[in-house]
Amino acid sequence: MSSSTRDDLIFKALADSRRRAILDLLKDAPRTTGELCEHFGSTLDRCTVMQHIGVLERAELILVRREGRTRWNYLNAAPFQEIHERWISPYAAHAVEVLSKLKRDLEGE
Incomplete structure:
Protein backbone atom coordinates (compact mmCIF):
# COMPACT_ATOMS: atom_id res chain seq x y z
CA MET A 1 0.00 0.00 0.00
CA SER A 2 1.38 3.39 -0.94
CA SER A 3 2.01 6.06 1.67
CA SER A 4 -0.60 8.32 0.08
CA THR A 5 -3.27 5.59 0.16
CA ARG A 6 -2.45 4.80 3.80
CA ASP A 7 -2.66 8.48 4.75
CA ASP A 8 -6.06 8.72 3.04
CA LEU A 9 -7.34 5.72 5.00
CA ILE A 10 -6.08 7.18 8.28
CA PHE A 11 -7.54 10.65 7.79
CA LYS A 12 -10.86 9.28 6.51
CA ALA A 13 -11.05 7.01 9.56
CA LEU A 14 -10.36 9.95 11.88
CA ALA A 15 -12.98 12.11 10.15
CA ASP A 16 -15.87 10.42 11.96
CA SER A 17 -16.55 11.39 15.58
CA ARG A 18 -17.82 7.90 16.46
CA ARG A 19 -14.57 6.33 15.29
CA ARG A 20 -12.62 8.89 17.30
CA ALA A 21 -14.77 7.92 20.30
CA ILE A 22 -13.80 4.28 19.78
CA LEU A 23 -10.14 5.28 19.66
CA ASP A 24 -10.58 7.31 22.86
CA ALA A 29 -7.19 0.03 27.62
CA PRO A 30 -7.87 -2.73 25.09
CA ARG A 31 -11.57 -3.55 24.81
CA THR A 32 -13.57 -6.40 23.44
CA THR A 33 -15.93 -5.71 20.59
CA GLY A 34 -18.81 -6.45 22.96
CA GLU A 35 -17.57 -3.80 25.41
CA LEU A 36 -17.35 -1.24 22.60
CA CYS A 37 -20.89 -2.09 21.50
CA GLU A 38 -22.15 -1.77 25.08
CA HIS A 39 -20.56 1.66 25.39
CA PHE A 40 -22.64 3.00 22.50
CA GLY A 41 -25.77 1.35 23.88
CA SER A 42 -28.88 2.55 22.12
CA THR A 43 -27.13 5.13 19.90
CA LEU A 44 -25.44 2.58 17.60
CA ASP A 45 -26.33 -1.02 16.86
CA ARG A 46 -23.71 -3.78 16.89
CA CYS A 47 -23.52 -3.91 13.08
CA THR A 48 -22.70 -0.19 12.86
CA VAL A 49 -20.04 -0.43 15.58
CA MET A 50 -18.49 -3.37 13.71
CA GLN A 51 -18.40 -1.31 10.50
CA HIS A 52 -16.60 1.51 12.31
CA ILE A 53 -14.13 -0.98 13.82
CA GLY A 54 -13.53 -2.34 10.31
CA VAL A 55 -12.67 1.13 9.00
CA LEU A 56 -10.23 1.66 11.90
CA GLU A 57 -8.68 -1.75 11.34
CA ARG A 58 -8.18 -1.15 7.58
CA ALA A 59 -6.49 2.16 8.45
CA GLU A 60 -4.27 0.22 10.88
CA LEU A 61 -5.33 2.49 13.74
CA ILE A 62 -6.38 -0.55 15.75
CA LEU A 63 -4.99 -4.05 16.04
CA VAL A 64 -7.25 -7.03 16.60
CA ARG A 65 -6.46 -10.21 18.50
CA ARG A 66 -8.93 -13.05 18.71
CA GLU A 67 -9.23 -15.37 21.68
CA GLY A 68 -11.79 -17.98 20.80
CA ARG A 69 -15.03 -16.08 20.21
CA THR A 70 -13.72 -12.94 21.89
CA ARG A 71 -12.22 -10.22 19.75
CA TRP A 72 -9.84 -7.82 21.54
CA ASN A 73 -9.24 -4.41 20.00
CA TYR A 74 -6.02 -2.50 20.75
CA LEU A 75 -5.03 1.03 19.83
CA ASN A 76 -2.09 1.07 17.40
CA ALA A 77 -0.04 4.14 18.33
CA ALA A 78 2.40 3.88 15.40
CA PRO A 79 0.27 5.75 12.83
CA PHE A 80 -0.30 8.57 15.32
CA GLN A 81 3.45 8.85 15.88
CA GLU A 82 3.98 9.02 12.11
CA HIS A 94 9.46 26.19 15.42
CA ALA A 95 7.04 27.32 18.14
CA VAL A 96 9.53 26.35 20.88
CA GLU A 97 12.25 28.26 19.05
CA VAL A 98 10.05 31.37 18.84
CA LEU A 99 9.15 31.15 22.53
CA SER A 100 12.81 30.76 23.49
CA LYS A 101 13.72 33.83 21.45
CA LEU A 102 10.88 35.79 23.06
CA LYS A 103 12.09 34.76 26.53
CA ARG A 104 15.67 35.83 25.73
CA ASP A 105 14.43 39.16 24.33
CA LEU A 106 12.24 39.84 27.37
CA GLU A 107 15.04 38.99 29.78
CA GLY A 108 17.46 41.17 27.82
CA GLU A 109 19.97 38.42 27.11
Missing part, protein backbone atom coordinates in the same frame (compact mmCIF):
# COMPACT_ATOMS: atom_id res chain seq x y z
CA LEU A 25 -11.94 4.21 24.59
CA LEU A 26 -9.04 2.10 23.34
CA LYS A 27 -6.53 4.73 24.45
CA ASP A 28 -7.30 3.81 28.06
CA ILE A 83 1.34 11.77 11.81
CA HIS A 84 2.99 13.66 14.64
CA GLU A 85 6.45 13.41 13.05
CA ARG A 86 5.21 14.46 9.61
CA TRP A 87 2.61 17.11 10.40
CA ILE A 88 3.00 18.40 13.95
CA SER A 89 6.61 18.06 15.08
CA PRO A 90 8.12 20.54 12.57
CA TYR A 91 5.66 23.23 13.67
CA ALA A 92 6.09 22.46 17.35
CA ALA A 93 9.87 22.79 17.07
